[in-house]
Amino acid sequence: MRWLELRQYLKIANNDVYKSEGIGLHKLLIVPFVLQIFVAVAIVGYISLRNGQQAVNELADQLMDKVDKLVDQHLDSYLATPHQINQLNVDAIQLGILDVYRFEDAGQYFWKQMQVFDVSYIGYALTTGELVASGRYLDGEGITIDELSVNTQRKAYTYATDSQGNRTAVLRVYENYQPLAEAWYADAIKAGKPIWTPVYTWEDPAEHLLITASRPLYDKNNRLLGVIGADFLLTKISKFLASIDISPSGKIFIIERNGLLIASSSQEKPLTVFQGKAQRINVLQSQDALMQVIAKYIYDEFGGFAKIKQSQKLNIQCHHQRHFVHVSPWYDNLGLDWLVVIVVPESDFMAQIDTNTQMTIVLCSLALFVAIIVGTLTSQWIMRPIQKLSTASKAIANGNLDQSVKIEGVKELDVLSQSFNRMALQIKESLEQLEIRVEQRTAELKTAKQAAEAASQAKGEFLAKMSHELRTPLNAILGFTKLMHQDASITTEQKENLRIIGRSGEHLLTLINDVLDMSKIEAGCSVLNKKKFDLYTLLNSIEEMFQFKAQSKGLQLKVERTAAVPRFVYSDEVKLRQILINLLSNAIKFTQEGYVTIRVQALKEISKGSPAFKTVYFEVKDTGLGIAPHELAILFEPFVQTETGRKSEQGTGLGLAIAQNFVQLMGGELTVNSQLGKGSSFQFNIRLELADYAASQQSTIRRVIGLAPGQPTYRILVADDHLAHRRILKQMLTNVGFEVREAENGQEAIALSQSWQPHLIWMDIRMPIVSGYEAIKQIKSHPTHQVTIIALTASTLEEDTILAAGGDDILRKPVREHAIWQKLTQHLGVRYRYQINRRLANRKEATQRNVLKTDSLNVMSPRWIAELHHAAAKLDAEALLQLIDQIPSEHNFLAQALQQKVKNFDFDQLIDLAQSSSSL
Incomplete structure (x- = not known):
């Protein structure tokens, strides 16, 4: 009966399947795959282009900033020279080195200066209208000397010179030259201080753009003698600008606030010659099309060149492409006020990026094409065996349960076909046992298992990554500390500092292991790693680790160990150390006054056990805040804190849980006794295997x-x-x-x-x-x-x-x-x-020998002990060191121990030692 009902049910379900509509599996395999590739290609191309554009913008800004600084530095240095020359000559006149009335000597003096300085003209004019100068403005004649004086019948003569600066021949004679009417003379007299003349052109020859630095000249009685000046060729600035390799098409030009061109990196000169007369060029009428367009844009954007008061960075569209423009004012304290303009076309940077972008598009298109082909072939390869399964499932749906599908080549589909065959066989053999509720329950359990496995995998991946990220820097710290410690050139103090770093790193590693140990405990992977170690040294190191923390809170930290406690044992030192650190850390954290005690003692064996083992009792007791009775039941659960712990806002709630699990792993049980407001006591017993003394104490x-x-x-x-x-x-x-x-x-x-x-x-x-x-x-x-x-x-x-x-x-x-x-x-x-x-080994022995005891100071006199107490109370380190120097050489260990206390600022311990010795 059930068989017929099932066949009828399958036929109805089969008819519903045939009537169902949806997207074919072939499309589901290809379309999302191709869509992913297309989206990835588009995003990669877009990001690549954006990153390239951003890189170009940053590079252009950096390049123009660098060029602007370079131009500013050159102008500052180059234009400072004429005024420096004038100052040198004024000093020479005032010191009597240069006599302004000895015209021949003055001319030769300026001739020598022309050999040194890169200027075009140096000289002075006296109030009498007389003039002496030297310059290099006549092409092919080298450095000449000019003189206009009584000696030259009030005519201006230009003399050729030899290699020593001596006058050899008259090159030119100027009949009616009036230097006092020149701007460089008249403006300096009017200003009464060093000035620049306006930029001007030289008429003979008419191809030089110059500016003159001039200043009034006074004698020792502050009477005006005349004006001294130095001419400067601005055309050399253009040569400097042209030498800057900014970019293949980049331009640099300097203009005055009225738009007149001072210099540029292009081939265009800052002036033109028309009918033998020089005329300056306004940048707005420049023959260089790029300079003209950029200058006009800047002029229109700011309403004139004079309104630009600070550096400006612009992006200007010119000649169908973008240009980066940097406009920066340059001025000095003597009246010059120019604009430096730097222009860089974006195309100078984008050529390689455009090539790379095109290559990226080609490669991405190729990848998309290959992905479509591979996706199509893959879908067909997957579809064929699935179609076999589909045909078989339709047959089963029609009631034909004698179906067997064999698929090879794809492991997952092979497994699926085997599962399908087994399912068909089970349906046939156990039809009455297949109930819907069992099938639903099975599906629920499978889902829950997958969720649990996914959670476990996520947790494992998280812990693995955290372990890697936390341990990785520690590996470098501990590794380099070890290598540096082996360096024979470092001092003893540096080695001690390295040991402190190493111990701190090891302690930090131990703290990191808290969380990782908890995960291993939960996974059941935590095991004992036994080795031989010195239990006494372990206790001493823990006491040293927490002594400062206890003292800083005003607590007394005591470690009590009976003589019967074995020193050398064979057990898991790391876990025992972690147990004691966790318990002691909590005790100090929640104790505000009083003491914290670690008590270790060997218990008497009631029954005869193995002589190679010893049961050791550990107890950590404090006078702290205590634990409420209702919180004792949850005390050892992970990530759970008591009310006191939550108020302190410290810790994670893992310390006691780890300690409990480690104690259990070592064969003991951690218990607690506590009274709220009076303190707590944690204790446990573990059996420790005794280790051979000789094996644990290596002499080398x-x-x-x-x-x-x-x-x-x-x-x-x-x-x-x-x-x-x-x-x-x-x-x-x-x-x-x-x-x-x-x-x-x-x-x-x-x-x-x-x-x-x-x-x-x-x-x-x-x-x-x-x-x-x-x-x-x-x-x-x-x-x-x-x-x-x-x-x-x-x-x-x-x-x-x-x-x-x-x-x-x-x-x-x-x-x-x-x-x-x-x-x-x-x-x-x-x-x-x-x-x-x-x-x-010797250091360990010396450390044990040099431990300060209450009677260690009794080798010195009572007066010396009193002075030590007084100096320690005053925190006087210098006085303490002087007292320590008085200790006899046979007690050198005492001196070294006291010096270490002073070095570590342990003045309170020195006070306690002095008081203890005084009371004996």
């Missing part, structure tokens, strides 16, 4: 300094997108004797692996262009060269993926030096030469 600490002889030259490739990480590994490996090359992405690593064939590759996983995963796959697939690849990763959740990609081993960042040597030995069989360094 070995450092790798080179490769042992008799080995091949190992080629090592370092692939990492961070320059700092590559530098650390390269320097470390090169110093020992390895041949090292670098790659900053996976693509370079693949190329170097094939061409250079290294023995081993240190491969960073997260790199641009080609990732470390893909690079490992491609390198391992190469048939002719097999290379060992060790992955470098900051993530804690990528081991399986890296090994699946073909990686031989994994080293987690931050990378430790000893781990590098160990991996190279493990995979390549490398042997090393070591340097024996006993200083670290």
Whole structure:
């Protein structure tokens, strides 16, 4: 009965399918694919064009700013010369070096100045109408000397000169030259100070544009003697402008506020000669079409050149193309007020960009065409097996359940066909068991599973990225700290600072691991990493780490350890350290007065256990704010804080959760006792395996300094997108004797692996262009060269993926030096030469010997102790150092310890020591 009902149901459903309307799968595969490619091509082309245009605008602005500064500097320097010459000559006259009435000597003096300075004329005119000057205005005659005096019968003579400045022949005679009527003389007398004359043209020859710097000349009694001046050829400014390589079609021109041209970078001169007379050119009537159009635009835009008071940047459309224009005023304190105009056509910059844009359009069009073809072929390839499935499904819908579809070539469709065949078989064999509610429930569970897997994957990707981003800079810090510490040239104090940096970096790494450890705990991936360590040193370092923080809050930090506590144990030092740091950090954070105590003691074994183990009791107790009873139940849940913690606005609520999980992992249970307002106590017991004293206390600490002889030259490739990480590994490996090359992405690593064939590759996983995963796959697939690849990763959740990609081993960042040597030995069989360094062990012994105790100061007199107490109370570091110098040499350890206290500004500890010694 059920079978007939199902067949009837399938026929009805089949009729509904045939009646359904919609878009064909062929179109759904091709149209979106082509549309995506088209949109991507359009966006890429548009962004490329916009970026090119923006780059051109920025480049043009930078270029014109640079040219404007260059022109300003040249004008400042070039136009300062005439006035400097005048000042030199005035000083020479006032000092008696130059006698204005000895015309022949004065002419030769100016002739010599003309040899030095790039001006056209230097001289003076006296109130008597007499004149002496030297210049170079006659073409082909070199430097000449002019004189108009009683000696020359009041005529102006121009003399040729020899190589010593002596007059040789008369070149010209001017019958009626009146220097006192000249503007350079009359205007200077009127102004009574140094001035510029207006720009003028020289009539003989009529092709020079000049300006004169002149100033009144007085004797020692402040009586007017005349005017001294220096002529300056402005045509040389045009040569300078023409020498500036701004762009193939760019122009620079300088004008006065009335529009008259001073200089330009074009071939056009700033003046014309008509019937033997020079006439200046107004830029608005310039023969240079570009200069004329730009000048007219500026004139019309601002209502005249005189109204431009500050630099202006303009975009002007001229000759069917855009031009970048920069207009900048230039003036000096003697009256010059000009405009500097810089014009650069946009086409000078856009030629290459237009070519690149055209190439981009061609390539994008080609990519679109190829994408259409590939999409069509791909859709047909996918459609054929789907059509088979569609035909079979129609047959089943018609009631024919004896269907079997075999598809090969596409893995997913092959799986789908197998699933289809199994579905048909199950429908046929178990028809009565297929209920709609079961099918709906199955779909819901599948959706929920996919959502959970997606969430888990997103979380894993987030943690992997955060691990990489946080550990990556720490790798550079710790790596360079290690390399710098090995430098023999640094001082002891610098080494101590490096050790502090290293410890701080390690502590920061521990804090970063909080979140990552929580994720590993939740994923069930957290395991114990046991090693031998010194429990006493661990407790001392924790006390040192928190001592300053406790003292800054006025708290007393005490570490109490019984003699029965084992010193050298075999356990997970990192996790034990993290447990104590988390508990102690919370205790100090929520304690405002009183004390915080760490109590460690070995418990007596009730039953006879293994002598290699010891049960150790740890307790962290404070006199802080305490915890409310109703909050104790949620205290160890992650991301949950007590009311006190929320008010403090500190922490994330992970510390106690991590500590609880770590204690449980080590075989114990973290418990808490607390009274609100009186304090809290956290305690746990763990069993620690005892370690051999001799194995834990090495008398020598070995450092790798080179490769042992008799080995091949190992080629090592370092692939990492961070320059700092590559530098650390390269320097470390090169110093020992390895041949090292670098790659900053996976693509370079693949190329170097094939061409250079290294023995081993240190491969960073997260790199641009080609990732470390893909690079490992491609390198391992190469048939002719097999290379060992060790992955470098900051993530804690990528081991399986890296090994699946073909990686031989994994080293987690931050990378430790000893781990590098160990991996190279493990995979390549490398042997090393070591340097024996006993200083670290000796330093530990000295540190234990030099610890200050309450009776340490009793080797000195009571008076000395009192003076020490007085100096410490006054915070007088200089007096303290003087007192420390009085300590006898046999107690040098005491002096060193006290000096360190002064250096660290631990004056309160010095006061406590002095008081304790005084009371004994």
